[in-house]
Amino acid sequence: MVNEKNVVESRLTGPVRVVGVGLLGTSIALGLRARGVDVILSDASPTNVSIAEDYGAGRRATDGDEPQIVVVCVPPDVTASVIVRELSAYPRAVVTDVASVKKPVLDAVIAAGGDVTRYVGSHPLAGRERGGPMAGRADLFVGRPWVVAGHPAISYQTAAAVDDLILDLGATLVEMTAAEHDASVALVSHVPQVVSSVLAQRLVEAPESAVNLAGQGLRDVTRIAASDPELWVQILGANAEPVVEVLSAFRDDLDRFIGALSAPEVPGARREIAEGLAAGNAGVARIPGKHGLDKRYAQLVVMVDDAPGELARLFAEVGEEGVNLEDLRLEHSPGAPIGLAELSVLPEVSGRLAEALAARGWRIAG
């Protein structure tokens, strides 16, 4: 559902055919429908097409379809063959895909003799924990980076249609080569996935009493270890070389750290540990966007009973006080009857809000 007032005319001039209506395909289709684009849905599963159609994501394919763009949104291991098939089925269409690796796909399309003057790969850096058409949403890509991996065989003019599609969906266009893309996602996505999964393996055999001491740190580090193994085996397999390169560098750093920590009394060992931790500080500081405690804001921690309506009441009352929430974080302790809401507000209103909430009976500290 997209609010009427937000419908802006599409930059596209023809229909878009979406092949594979899982999370990404359905989200692309919904986003384009919201712009009034004619969207054609295709999937190996007729059930998925029906669901996506019922969702308002578009219409079924017909014989006379002449799509301007085909977007291939199928699992990584069949992406290249579907691209080649679509290139020959629709000889006037520009074809793109959304697989999370780009060079192996381009190489395979070239190797299969696909017409790469009409193919340009792309990759939206967006997703969520749930998959399938039911998880699709029109706004999935808003404000997210979307890489277009240009190559010499496609003209600027031809590829521009894919840019239009990306901008239609509200994403931020990022241009890089397929190899640059694959190295980048190895670093910021695939290696963190492996590290999180391998760390979480340590918990399988751990005593219950140890796991019960887990705090937010462990939860954060291992959250993505809950990802779908079937999908990730394909992604990692397809991007194995760049991932192994970054993983090996990580392993070398780790070995050095273990070495220093194995003999912490040796001169220089503690300095090496401290430098490793400080380098971690420097690395995490480079990640853009709102995360952690934003230094522009003051934080106010409010205790909220884990009872119906309490959180809503808190936010309603913050609103009544005329204070704008800039960000917030919730913290739950296992089994605790109480949660903590950390509100980020402008420093100049923080004192007043604390007093006002306390006067309304909220328990506050920090």
Place this chain on the structure above:
Amino acid sequence: MVNEKNVVESRLTGPVRVVGVGLLGTSIALGLRARGVDVILSDASPTNVSIAEDYGAGRRATDGDEPQIVVVCVPPDVTASVIVRELSAYPRAVVTDVASVKKPVLDAVIAAGGDVTRYVGSHPLAGRERGGPMAGRADLFVGRPWVVAGHPAISYQTAAAVDDLILDLGATLVEMTAAEHDASVALVSHVPQVVSSVLAQRLVEAPESAVNLAGQGLRDVTRIAASDPELWVQILGANAEPVVEVLSAFRDDLDRFIGALSAPEVPGARREIAEGLAAGNAGVARIPGKHGLDKRYAQLVVMVDDAPGELARLFAEVGEEGVNLEDLRLEHSPGAPIGLAELSVLPEVSGRLAEALAARGWRIAG
């Protein structure tokens, strides 16, 4: 500030002396004051004592003090010597500490001839990103595990005073030996810290274009890499042996994973990768408490303009619809003018809420 109606009589019978008024010491002091306990504040820094006193955390020490309990809340590398000093200064007090390693502290106190019939170590699994007395809050320990590391030299009756203090602060009492504790926190806290820090090091030299593709996964995995190196060098140094043991097992798992990924076409390699990822699923599923998507609830994603008052308005309107928020998560994209609020609600009200919010002009999907 603790709401008047929440003051419950303390289980303690005498004053509590808090040595070291950083985040933990001040929080303990504030929590005990809220129960009406006479709290005596001590710190190597007179400024810190003044701040904590101004905060309402307790009073300065006087010559005639006879504390029932002394709580040592100083940095790990001086904890043992301060415990020994306090044991002799207050020969009728029970002494505990809150350092995040327990066996080296106990061993050092015994080695220095401290009277361990009156010492029992403890460790509250609580903390936050900011330190210092100003970050202290009375409710820091509510619902959090607090380990008491009993040993044969202290009687049950003597140690019970520390249990009372922990229960006064609303924490959940957990009993284990010092060695069990140290192995447990190595697994659930210290190793995740090292892994996060060492992974974040990879970002230091990374191209800007790669770092800009970072999503929530990388943010989560590296969040604790922003922790204080000075404190962590002490913690890791003090718990080196258990940490190295878990880290080495992690490194072995990682080596196996790298081996499989280095030759993904070798028979069995993909199965090994998939099994590693599936074991990660199993591990993360063992962590207790609310985290990730709670399957008991339905999720509703609402787009929120990054403008003053918008988030507060959303929550106010959810409240007006009479719907209880069970949990929520905020998602911000770098530079995006829009954030996403994922509301968890009971499945039976989710459809109605989606319609109501859409009718109020909110953009909804999922």
